[in-house]
Amino acid sequence: MKNSLLIILISFSLFGCRFFDKPELIPSYIYVDEFIFTTTTNQGSDSHKIKDCWVYVDQKLIGVYELPAKVPIFANGTYQIDVYPGIYKNGIKEERIIYPFYTHYTGTHELLPENVIPITPEITYIDGLNMWIEDFEDPGFKWNVFATLSDTTMFVANPSQFAGLFEGKAGLIKMSSNNVVCEMRTDEPLFDNLPRNLNIPAYFEMNYKANHTFYFGLLHNNTGLTSYSKETLITFNPTTDENGVPQWNKTYLYIPDVTNFFQSATKFDFFINVFNNNAIDGIEIYFDNMKVVFE
16 A cells, blocks of 8 residues: 555656646737828828727737737747737727728747847738718818707818817807707718628718717618608717816717618718707817728
């Protein structure tokens, strides 16, 4: 019995080293501070809100990291590193995705223990995109008032008259206690080609600043109907900081979340609603760099 127990203890000691005392691989690191995003003249602003980096090693995802990120990679040797830009879909932190219309970084690096490799991805829009842009820099703009509902309208705010604009001019909905509703809409034939498949991406990008709630949605016209129906996509809350001062924000709205419900629609457009049911003075909602992007 004693001999058997001794054999068991010796065996555990030998094999225990193999399973429990195996030296851990010392990681190497990449450090991603930010993405550098550039646009061409016909692609509008280079404003973005890239929140994360999605890191792949030899085409295998190793993790999603909030920027700035020091990413441990438990591998030594030469590998292909791919870094993709991540956003919050519909502005929701829990819906982190790779933005499909931005390019990504790819490079080959030698990974050495404890070594830190700085990477600053330089990205652009991918080629072949359909893109509608409203940056409010032209004398006119591409939003029309719903005359039957609205008692005010959007107008172009000029930097010489309004402080704190984002990039040059901006669209502004300004309401006093005498105004009850402002409803604006687009009228763009390109939107009739928006994808209706939930898995085919299309996005509405927008910079905005607001001290009051507003609504953004889709207008759709089905075959045989003479007027549009409305479907709200998202409710925007005020973008005020802890001191009550409105701040600029950017969002990426996933359009197929609504278009997929209207397979027979022959026309699509967008609308913005602001309701002032409590007769509040001083409502100001600013818009800039609106883009509809799809393939």
